[in-house]
Amino acid sequence: MKFEHWFFNATPGSGFKPSWLIVAVFLIAYPGFSSDFFTFQIGAYSLILGTIALSLMMLAGYGGMISLAQMTVAGLAGYLVAILGDNSVGVMGLGWPWWLTVFVAISLAALFSAFVGAISVRTEGIYTIMITLAIAVALFYFVRQNYTIFNGFTGFAGVEPPTTFGVYWRNPLPFYYLCLAIAVLSLWAVFYISRSTFGLSLQAIRDNPRRMRSLGFNVAAHRIFAYFLSGIIAATAGVLMVWFNGRISPGSVGVEVVIDILVIAVVGGLRHPVGPFLGAIVFVLLENFAIDLIDRERFNTVIGLALLLIVLFSPDGLLGLWRRARQRLSAARQTRLAAGRATRDGGSESYNSLSNP
Amino acid sequence: MRQFIERHTFWSIIIVLGAAILLWLLLAVWPEWVTNLLGRKKTFVNTLLNGLTLGGLYFLVASGFTLIFGLMRNVNLAHGSMYLFGAYIGYEVAEASGSWFLGLAIAFLAVAASGVLMQVLVFRRMEGDDLRQTLVTIAISIIAADLMLAIWTGTTYQFAPPEWLFGAAQLPIVSVIRSSGEAVYIKYPIYRLAVFVVAVAVGIALWLFLNRTRIGMMIRAGVNDRDMLSASGINVQLVFALVFGIGAGLAGFAGVVGGTALSIAPGEDVRYLLASLIVVIVGGLGSVPGAAIGALIIGLAEQFGLAYFPTYGVVLTFLIMVVVLAVRPQGLMGGQWTRR
Numbered sequence: 001m002k003f004e005h006w007f008f009n010a011t012p013g014s015g016f017k018p019s020w021l022i023v024a025v026f027l028i029a030y031p032g033f034s035s036d037f038f039t040f041q042i043g044a045y046s047l048i049l050g051t052i053a054l055s056l057m058m059l060a061g062y063g064g065m066i067s068l069a070q071m072t073v074a075g076l077a078g079y080l081v082a083i084l085g086d087n088s089v090g091v092m093g094l095g096w097p098w099w100l101t102v103f104v105a106i107s108l109a110a111l112f113s114a115f116v117g118a119i120s121v122r123t124e125g126i127y128t129i130m131i132t133l134a135i136a137v138a139l140f141y142f143v144r145q146n147y148t149i150f151n152g153f154t155g156f157a158g159v160e161p162p163t164t165f166g167v168y169w170r171n172p173l174p175f176y177y178l179c180l181a182i183a184v185l186s187l188w189a190v191f192y193i194s195r196s197t198f199g200l201s202l203q204a205i206r207d208n209p210r211r212m213r214s215l216g217f218n219v220a221a222h223r224i225f226a227y228f229l230s231g232i233i234a235a236t237a238g239v240l241m242v243w244f245n246g247r248i249s250p251g252s253v254g255v256e257v258v259i260d261i262l263v264i265a266v267v268g269g270l271r272h273p274v275g276p277f278l279g280a281i282v283f284v285l286l287e288n289f290a291i292d293l294i295d296r297e298r299f300n301t302v303i304g305l306a307l308l309l310i311v312l313f314s315p316d317g318l319l320g321l322w323r324r325a326r327q328r329l330s331a332a333r334q335t336r337l338a339a340g341r342a343t344r345d346g347g348s349e350s351y352n353s354l355s356n357p
Numbered sequence: 358m359r360q361f362i363e364r365h366t367f368w369s370i371i372i373v374l375g376a377a378i379l380l381w382l383l384l385a386v387w388p389e390w391v392t393n394l395l396g397r398k399k400t401f402v403n404t405l406l407n408g409l410t411l412g413g414l415y416f417l418v419a420s421g422f423t424l425i426f427g428l429m430r431n432v433n434l435a436h437g438s439m440y441l442f443g444a445y446i447g448y449e450v451a452e453a454s455g456s457w458f459l460g461l462a463i464a465f466l467a468v469a470a471s472g473v474l475m476q477v478l479v480f481r482r483m484e485g486d487d488l489r490q491t492l493v494t495i496a497i498s499i500i501a502a503d504l505m506l507a508i509w510t511g512t513t514y515q516f517a518p519p520e521w522l523f524g525a526a527q528l529p530i531v532s533v534i535r536s537s538g539e540a541v542y543i544k545y546p547i548y549r550l551a552v553f554v555v556a557v558a559v560g561i562a563l564w565l566f567l568n569r570t571r572i573g574m575m576i577r578a579g580v581n582d583r584d585m586l587s588a589s590g591i592n593v594q595l596v597f598a599l600v601f602g603i604g605a606g607l608a609g610f611a612g613v614v615g616g617t618a619l620s621i622a623p624g625e626d627v628r629y630l631l632a633s634l635i636v637v638i639v640g641g642l643g644s645v646p647g648a649a650i651g652a653l654i655i656g657l658a659e660q661f662g663l664a665y666f667p668t669y670g671v672v673l674t675f676l677i678m679v680v681v682l683a684v685r686p687q688g689l690m691g692g693q694w695t696r697r
Contacts, residue, residue: 066488119679122686126432126487127642130634131682137631138675145668255627259495266492298507304499311492312482 031176040172042288046280047179048244051186051237053265053276055230058190061270062199063226064206067120069132071261072139073113073231074238075253079143079150080105081159081242088158091151098162106235113231117224136258144250155249159242170243179240183277186233190273193229202226263303267310269317278318282306386531396665402530402543404664405657410549412656413556414618417611419633419640419648420563421604427580427643428600430487431480434494436608437630438501443468443609444616444625445509448516457519457617464609472605473598480601481594498626506623513622522548552618559607560649567645576600580643635674639681641691650689 031039056070083092085101096104120131143150161169169175193199205212205219213219242248251257260283268279286306290299314321362369382391383405387398395401422436433439443464451460475497483489517523525544534540567573575596579586587593612621615629632655637643640651655674662670681689 119682122682126430126491127638129491130432130638131678134631134634134638134675134678138672141671141675142669145671255631259499262492262495263499298503300503301500301507304496304503308493308496308500311489311496312479315486315489 027180031173036172039176042284044172044176044179044240044244046277046284047176047183048237048240049261049264049283050268050277050280051179051183051240052234053261053268053280054183054186054190054273055234055237056261056265057268057270057273057276058193058230058233059226060265061272062194062202062206063223065117065120065223065226066129066262067116067132067227067230068129068258068262069113069116069136069139070230070234071258072136072253073109073116073234074241075248075257076112076139077105077109077235077238078159078242078248078252079156080108081239082156082248083149086158086160087156089151089154089156091147091156092149093156098164102239105239106232109235109238110228110231113234114224114228116231117227118220121220121223121227133255133258136253137255140250140253140255143253150250153250155247155252157247159246159248161243170246175244182236182240186236187273187277189229189233194273198222198225260303263307267306267317269319271316272319275317275319282318383530386534399543400664402528403545404660406545406549408657408660409653410552410618410656411660412653413553414611414615415629415632415636415656416556416649416652417559417614418608418629419636419652420559420645421607421611422633423637423640423643423645423648424563424607425601425604426637427645428576428583429476429480429597432487432491432494433604434491434630435475435498435501436494436605436633437626437628438498438505439468439472439605439608440612440615440629441505441621441623441626442471442501443612444621445505445514445612446609447613447616448514448621451516451613457516457613460516461610461613464613465606468609468612469602469606472608473602475605476598476601481597498630502623502626505626509623511623513620514616515620516617518548518551518617522551526550549618552614555614556652559610560645563645572596572599635678638678638688641688644688644690647688647690 030043034043052070052074055073056067059070060066081101084094084096084104085098086095087093116132116135119135120128123131143155144153146152161175163169167174169178194203201212201217202222205217205222209219241252245252264279264283265276266279267282268277269275283303286302287299290302310317310321314324316323382398383402387395392398418436418440422433425431425433425436446467447460447464449460450463451457454460479493479497480490483493524547526547527542527544530543531540565573567577575586575591579593579596583593586596611629616625636651636655637648638651639654640647640649654677658674658677659670662673664670666673685691
């Protein structure tokens with residue numbers, strides 16, 4: 001099959017929904033009615049985390065591969081930006097122009113993601129989680145020990161986004177719109193990929209790899225390519241992340257952060273690309289405002305409990321919760337309508353029994 | 358054994374040669390060129406013993422992990438938290454009662470009980486859904502780590518082994534011969550040697566339990582075919598709870614043993630979780646002998662890495678894992694579970 005047919009041949013989507021327009025208007029107008037703190041620390045940060053979690057959702061939801069190395073890929077891209085571009089630490093900082101830096105950082109990180117895929121592709125399910133976790137930790141230790149390239153324990157600081165078209169991109173307003181644009185682009189890409197021939201075969205491989213293999217599909221190549229694509233998304237978000245923080249250190253790719261991304265994706269929901277963004281918003285809000293609810297020190301307990309409750313009671317995350325609530329509502333409305341009809345027909349008994357289940 | 362030699366003659370020769378060289382390195386007084394090559398003999402022997410002890414400790418932690426996985430397909434990512442929890446409990450009990458062994462016993466029982474509770478209250482509800490179980494264990498480990506930090510704070514605890522395990526033993530290994538003709542023997546902490554002995558003892562006990570008892574037979578049958586076991590009239594849930602209890606208890610046991618050998622601090626849970634992950638990936642998931650081999654390899658690799666290439670010593674273990682995965686994805690001794 002030709003590559004064009006394989007990749008650019010997407011079936012049309014389910015069409016336009018009015019609720020999307022409301023969300024879009026809200027997201028675009030959001031900085032207009034919120035403070036700089038809310039635009040930058042909450043809005044932009046949620047979008048970045050959501051985009052990284054989206055790359056995990058793409059792998060997990062369509063490929064059935066839960067990779068804990070997505071944050072590692074993002075972190076590597078961030079490191080590469082600091083190494084190839086400018087930083088204030090005085091280690092590396094090759095001073096490449098920003099567009100070249102960003103391009104090379106994203107490409108190398110995506111290749112690294114493909115490499116992670118190549119290592120873990122022969123495993124399935126839980127084994128993938130364990131192996132990608134081990135890879136993530138290996139990179140964490142590596143950047144912490146390596147002082148010549150990654151500047152070891154301290155990492156890099158003073159990583160600045162470029163100033164182009166007279167706009168300093170780290171100002172809250174332009175940075176928010178930059179993150180929003182990247183997030184929307186990634187979301188669209190994931191939607192597109194899921195409907196392309198490649199995405200459909202990936203989903204078929206998720207459901208039954210043996211059958212796909214016997215049908216002549218190269219299962220490993222599909223999976224590795226999925227890792228590569230999700231690596232591009234994660235790496236792009238990683239570049240935004242390092243611009244957001246202005247610094248990067250081994251802690252940015254540590255175990256806690258790696259697991260946070262999984263928590264975000266699972267809490268939001270792995271079935272639909274919007275889920276990770278939902279999870280990210282909840283996560284960032286909790287991170288910033290759990291201090292008002294309980295002791296700040298106990299933030300992890302709150303996050304852990306949220307994950308526990310979601311996994312116990314709603315396997316498909318907040319999105320699943322929302323969908324079930326909506327189904328129940330519409331079911332209740334249906335029964336009420338039916339019951340109304342029934343009462344009109346003279347059966348008052350059935351009305352009571354139906355409306356109070 | 359004989360079968361192995363016949364089938365893998367080449368590897369047998371390599372193994373025998375390696376063992377002979379190792380024995381010679383241990384017993385002989387090193388000539389100059391070996392010292393030039395490998396550094397001082399004292400460093401080498403100490404590293405070797407450290408590696409063996411650490412391997413023993415890793416085996417104690419990983420055997421429970423692999424046992425639980427083998428039967429229930431449950432990757433218990435809260436296993437590291439159980440290690441740390443056991444260490445803290447053991448510390449508190451040993452401090453209060455003054456008896457180290459009481460601490461060890463209570464830690465084993467307490468963590469075993471928490472494991473049984475987890476199995477009965479949580480994992481039973483989502484049987485067969487591996488991914489959800491794994492996510493739940495992540496959630497539990499996050500909460501447990503945070504609560505333990507709240508209770509025992511971030512300070513490092515250290516507790517002393519019983520008197521007679523304290524101090525150093527003189528090993529019958531000569532490190533150098535002084536110019537006066539007097540031989541210098543190598544000394545090593547008794548407690549660490551005891552850790553290795555305990556690990557071997559636990560390994561043998563586990564082997565006997567799994568291969569020579571009725572319950573062990575049930576467990577092995579469950580590893581091979583869970584549904585068939587329950588169909589033949591055995592209360593699988595009981596077996597599950599028991600295995601979870603033993604696996605978790607071993608983690609708590611290892612917590613006290615390891616906490617005494619090294620120290621107890623927040624973050625140790627992640628360290629031992631990762632160690633057991635790598636050990637079982639290298640050794641083969643679900644296989645107790647695999648855990649033993651993997652633990653030895655990883656323990657030795659970590660210590661030799663630290664001694665001979667200090668900067669990237671930590672990365673070495675991960676490199677071993679990647680190589681094993683590339684050559685043998687099911688692990689060195691893995692294979693039983695893949696046949697299902």
